[in-house]
Amino acid sequence: MAVLTAKRLTKVYRTQSAGVTAKALNGIDLEVAEGEFVGIMGPSGSGKTTLLNLLAGLDQLTSGELRIHDHDVSSMKPNDVSLFRRRNLGFVFQDFNLLDTLTIEENVSLPLIMDGHKGTQVLQKVRELLAYLGLEHVMHRYPYEVSGGQQQRTAVARAIVHNPKLVLADEPTGNLDSGSATALLEQFQRLNQDKKVTILMVTHDPFAASYCGRIVFIKDGQVFSKMDRTASRQTFFHEILDTLAVLEGAKG
């Protein structure tokens, strides 16, 4: 079943200077099925952030159709979009975005509390997840008292604690050292395989992308090519490097 279906998405930005427009997305089609781990790659300025913002309901499409879990997000009112986003999506950002005034455990509890859940039910679910992600020994600390890798795993726990239909990750390894990045990618892979979490990840990094099951390459606001992982991660990594070389070399 498709979790996300985007058809002919376009986004035109109107810049401050009168009459000047920038076409950031130019007819993107994208489909993500339940249980997939999909990567989005593309050169700087190709439209990755714009695409993610549209999928997240943080910005409005200029034209096209966007369905998430059979809801037509493109025709929802802004208030409905924010509620829909909170219930159905999870987010992991490059800079973690944790609240410094809350402990690790409280940060992860927040989505459930905001959704009206209370007491032991919240505590049990959060502690289970923290244990699964190897964070139980730091759960009473504040974000600035744990490592970057632990902060990002906390962000992952917060992104999935309410069982969202889709997790959107924007350069999640961008601020991590290589050891923590690898650990995070292995967690993503485990969550995807064991817990069937559906993930869409934007990344510049071919190593991070090699953990995905499928990559969609974009260039100049359009889909340039798609690639499925059919063999080992190492083989996929080399295939991604080859495609990036063609992508960077191709005239826009």
Ligand SMILES: Nc1ncnc2c1ncn2[C@@H]1O[C@H](COP(=O)(O)OP(=O)(O)OP(=O)(O)O)[C@@H](O)[C@H]1O
């Ligand atoms: N608010 C804005 N107003 C006008 N143009 C914009 C705006 N945001 C992005 N753009 C333009 O839209 C295009 C796509 O930008 P976007 O940020 O989506 O690319 P990106 O692939 O995420 O780039 P990067 O990898 O450098 O973050 C670029 O040409 C950019 O200059």
